[in-house]
Amino acid sequence: MPSNLPESAAFRGVVAIELRDGALPERAALPAEAAGDVATLLGRDLAKLVPEAADCDLALIGAHFDPAEALRPGWPLHRRVLELLQRAPGQAQGARVVGFGADAQGDVPQPLQADAGLAGGGLRILPFVLRGPGLAAAGERLESMLFDTGMASADAALALQDGLGAQVEHVRYLSLHDLLAMMAMQYQNVGLHGLWSLLEAALLAPDGECVLDAPPEPLARYGDGEVRIALLDPPAWRQRNAPDEPDGDRLERAFTRFLARQRQYAAVFEVHGVPVQFVHCSDGQRGCLG
Template sequence: MSPTSTEPAPLHVLGALALELRGDARVDRDRLEQAQAGELADLIAADLARFAPRAADLELVLVGAHYDPVELLRPGWPLHRELDGLAARAPGRARGRVVAFGASNGQLPGDLTPSPDFAGGPLRLLPFVLGGDAAEVAAVGERFETELLETGMAGAATALAAQALFGLEVEHARYLTVHDLAAMTSLQYEHAGLAPLWPVLETALLQPEAEAWLDTPPEPLVRYAGGEARIALFSPQAWQRRYAAGLDCSSDDCRQRAFRQHQHFQARQRQLAAVLQAHGVPVNFVHCDAGEDCRAALA
């Protein structure tokens, strides 16, 4: 199913083959040549038809390259959209067609090149798009959303082929929808202490036209609206008013403690901004001085 209410027909199933790498594995190759991509795509098509037989009647579009989760989980699903756009320009769209994009002389088409900034993570993803008749897409999408996370282990031939073609050490290979990936990432961020930011990021991904706030001290003040995140950049006095109103610093020790707390707060702001930007959400810092309504400043 289409992951957002803003995507036009025809509907698409957006997913990925997830390769969980061994902890000490090296990642030396992030893309396949065209023939290799086609070989892997045929195996993936067979796997998806095993999970939902009607998937065999849909067009499968795949890129023979692997990415970090943050490269897939971005507003508007740009990697999936790029795949679909490239396939639309290829002649002969038909039921059951398998379209694989690979590299030519090391170069991938369009905007499919994996970012070196996010290379080396333990989970690598090969995005795919299933498209075709809206009713068939909806049926396959519903089945994938309810079952794929639990039952979607890749076939042995597919896992071995991915391992050999990319030169990876793969611990597990399984299929996910973008919703499954978002749910997994939410849990990972919770364990990493980033749970307060997730509702803002989730809104950007699933309802990019909506608005969301992070307004729970001691966290930074963040507003998502209009496709961007605004973060209040507090002056020391404004920070103390909102976050440390009980401090009455008449001693050097207290002032030093307040200074350290403000620095820690600023580091947290930078951390949240970096996460949002990694997911393709533009970030703007908005200055807020003492005496200002900082929520209003973000409007």
């Protein structure tokens, strides 16, 4: 591995498992030996697509996570994989393939534990990284290829299914940016375009700023590493969202829906590890958010 390679330089990817009927796997992580076997199969599959991948170290966490756990500021899940790889032996012995799984008693070590509160959903992911001499060429080509050609081989999918005790519909390999694009589409399909603009800023431009000022959506701002959401009292909300509505019952129902929308925003940001602060805003203008 070249000595001038920055510690953070890596290709970040995931093994995405679509579960049949959304049934969670029986085990939270692959046994240690199975994790090594799956990592080897993953490395073989990636090298078939991009030969330069064979020149890279590959590390796979054999525990499965909710996609949102991979899509948090600073990419903490993949940072964890890199830290484990950097501690693994054999750095002077050529490209390494390492899988991290449950211990001999079947317990999942702390660095591999998923958020128990995010156990639902039909898609689970196992994070992996590539790092080493072939990184530049391999990363660029995998970034452009995986979304369309990254289906796992049959033996790799079977090894995952057996190792996790899962009912698997599909297994595919994605870059972290592919996963980001999939999540963006999902949020947009359920009408959360505005929320996504803030979350995307938190993930891809954490030092920047993004303001959502599009009634009837919540008034919110991302900046300084957090999202600030304006707390509007009923008169300020009405002035901002429904100044010409005379029906009191309709106004009350609409305001209740607005409060629920704010709570939904806050819950999604929390899942993605973005701090949220509610700020009282008496005039309903964006200036109150700083």
